[in-house]
Structures are given as structure tokens and as C-alpha cells.
Amino acid sequence: MQIHISAGSPQSIYRQIADQIRQAIVSGNLKVGDAVPSVRQLAKELAINPNTVAKAYSELTRDGILEGLSGRGCVVASRKNVFSKAERVRRLELVLDSLVSEALTLGFSYDEIQERLVKRFEKIGPE
Amino acid sequence: MQIHISAGSPQSIYRQIADQIRQAIVSGNLKVGDAVPSVRQLAKELAINPNTVAKAYSELTRDGILEGLSGRGCVVASRKNVFSKAERVRRLELVLDSLVSEALTLGFSYDEIQERLVKRFEKIGPE
Amino acid sequence: MQIHISAGSPQSIYRQIADQIRQAIVSGNLKVGDAVPSVRQLAKELAINPNTVAKAYSELTRDGILEGLSGRGCVVASRKNVFSKAERVRRLELVLDSLVSEALTLGFSYDEIQERLVKRFEKIGPE
Amino acid sequence: MQIHISAGSPQSIYRQIADQIRQAIVSGNLKVGDAVPSVRQLAKELAINPNTVAKAYSELTRDGILEGLSGRGCVVASRKNVFSKAERVRRLELVLDSLVSEALTLGFSYDEIQERLVKRFEKIGPE
DNA sequence: GTGGTCTAGACCACA
């Protein structure tokens, strides 16, 4: 489980950590029951404040993605979807709305948006 | 020109307003030269502070989407290339960040995001 | 980093602040990566509302001059080309407007303006 | 005495009018004692609100540039400088500061600024 | 009437 953060990024650090763990689960690199690094270890590795790692883990735990093993770290929880399928789609559509309108007013074409999205997937996608 | 805001949204109010105006332009509901509601009128309609509307309008004006007609409100500006290629790409990457981050949080896979984006393009129609 | 504002000036306070930070960068007093005073500290120093300082900083951030380090203040950003050539020219024309307008109001002729500008360049030194 | 205004300009209309009259005086097109168009005639010509023309004339009168002939329009007044030479120079230097720092942070070189200023003079200069 | 600036002060996200 390797996590990378970039300091200058507009994404907050805790968000970068949470997203990368989510991504590792979606891509199969982390499976149900697998342990994630301890808060202190990861904070030391990334040279950041432990509070920041803790915040990422606590969000993931709140969302039912991780499960705390009181005193023995966190593991990937069995997947239970918090939102209904319809609700998840509705929320995704909202973000797609933002993406499309912003990208089009920036002067990008459909093809360019599509292309950039694919590139992004390739760069950070399942390895 | 009908604008709706939702209080519970993760998007800030001024971003929701700016987004919807961008969408109205992209979808053709607002054309170059069309007036947007006055700051005070829209604020009253949405029951929010005029400053919040003004913030949305000023962002759109800075980005070359709207144009102020001192003393007579704002209209949709003619298409300008305000940003450099590099900046446009940077901004596209930012919204892609939001999309991917939100989608992962919702438990969508890359393929599903891709698929939804394609569907959305098909809906708006080719070109 | 010392900033002064004058109440009687035709320039708005936030513009005076933004201007002086630009000047500090141009003159080499502020270099890439250097921190600017925090919003609250500068507001206290100048005895003005923090929102006014924040407005100056947010304009500079939008223009790619400053960079926000979430939770840790703002620093001078590395030189970026945020704007397209056309936009840069448009903005230069705006400040030339101000110069010419103000200079005419003060009763200077074109030749005198020109001469003063050359002198100014000589003072800052070649290249 | 021909005056041109552009609606989309960031310069307010009354400012454009006042500046063009100042410019005509500086360039010698208007001499002491020459009449300027009446408020109503100019407003009709430019298809703008008479208040706007009146505001320009009243600023010029306040500054001692024009002189009202109660009931018979305005003429160019004999030149008396409101500010001392030193004060005028000080104010001009402030605007030059703004111009130079904004232009340099926009990425323009000294030569380019110089060149743009000359072009501006040629375009609107004494004819 | 229009938008722009500024104050005073609350609350939130982030590290």
C-alpha cells in the first residue's frame, strides 16, 4: 500500500489520502480485511501531521469503507453502500454537470474532455 | 433564467450560481448579450445575501463569461480566450479532480465514470 | 514585507495592497516561495477589516501571483502564464487607460508621460 | 470637436468624455475661450443620458478646465493649475508605479510597455 | 435603479 501526496495540490492532503485508499479498493489492490498503515506510521512516512491521516481514516470509517479494530489499526470493511443506487447516480450527475459546463466554457471540446479523463485514468489507474 | 440552490450541497452557494449560469450558456438558454438577473433581484429571489450573488458574478466576470455594464447590470460576454492553454488545462484538471474524487467516494469505478460521461455527451447531442 | 495604505487615495484599499505586493515581487523584495503576512496579521497591522486583505490576496491568487497553502497562509507562486496573449494585452491596455486618464487630468502632455516612464525604467535599471 | 465613446469600455462614459476634452486641450485642438458642445446636444449626438455629459462637464469645471457661461454653455477656461508641480509629479509617479508593477507581473518587458504606450499615443494623439 | 467596496462578525475546513 503506497500512498503519494502532493503539497501544492488544490486537493487537501486528507482528501488525497482518502481518495487513494478508495481507489486501491475499487481497483482491487486492497481487499476486504486487508490492513491499512497505522496513522502514526503513515504520517511519519509522508512527513505530515498525524491529525491529517486520522481525518482521512475517520472519513473512510464513517462511510463504512474502513473498520477500526480498536487498538490494532484499521482494515477494509465489507462493502455496504450507504446511498441507494439512484442517489449515487444523482450525485454523480451533479458533478458531471459541473465538469461539463466548466470545461465547455473553458473552450474544451467533448473529445478533449474525454481524452483528458482517459489520460487521468491511465496515470493513476489500477496498476 | 431560473436558478436553484440547495443548502445541503457540498458546493458553496456562489459556486452553484456560477455553475448554473455556465450551464445556461453552454445549453444555449443564455446567449451573448443576454442579461442575467440583477444582483439584488436574484439575492431576493433566492433569499440569500446580495454579496453572495455578487461573488458569483464577479468570478464569472473575471473569467470573461459575463461583462459588467456599469450601472446597468451584467450581460453574457462574447466568447473570449482569457486564459493561456496551460491555465485552461490546469483548470480542467481541477474539475476532473473533483469528479474523480467525488465518484470514488460514491463507489463508482473508472469504467462507470467514463460510461456516464459518454452518456451525458450523447444526451446533449453531437457537436 | 512592509505595506502602507493611504485612506485618501483614489485607489481602493485592496488594490493598494495587491499593487504593493506586485511591486515587492517585481523589485525582488519578495521571491518565489516567500510567505506574505497572514490575512489576519496584516489586517491588524493596517487596522482594516480582514475581508479587505483577503480580497487582495484572492485576486493575486486568481492571477497566479500568490499560492494558497491550505491552513498555512500564502506564498509567492512560481511564474506562470495564466492569461492568454490577448488577455494580457487587454489588461495592459486597462492600466495604460488609467495612466493616460490620470496624467491628462493632471495636465501632463503625452511627451511628459513618455519621458517620466523612460526615467522610471532607467531608475529600475536596464533589463 | 468630435467625441467618441465606447459602451463596453471599463472607463466610465463620463470619464471618456472628460478625458477626450482634456486631451483636445493638451493637444491644442481646443484653445482657451473655445466652446464645447452643449450638454443636451452632445447627449443627443452620443445617445446617452444628459446627466452623464453634465457629470463630465462639472468635473472639468471643478478642476478649472472649463468655465460655465451661465445659460450660454461652457468654454475652455484659462489654465490655472490646481496642484503644485511637485504634487502633480507625485501623483503621476503613483500611477506609473501601478502601471509598471502590473505590466511586469503580466510578463511584459520594458520595451513592450513603452511600445504599447507609443501606439496608444499614435492612435488617439493630436491629429 | 445598477454593481463595487468596506466593515463587523460568525462559522467552517484544514494542518
Place this chain on the structure above:
DNA sequence: GTGGTCTAGACCACA
């Protein structure tokens, strides 16, 4: 601690 968002409300420039 840091900046970002929002409210409530004043005052100004402009047409």
C-alpha cells in the same frame, strides 16, 4: 493557527 464562505448592512460611483 491558517484561509474561505456567508450574513447584514453602510456608503459610493455610475447612468
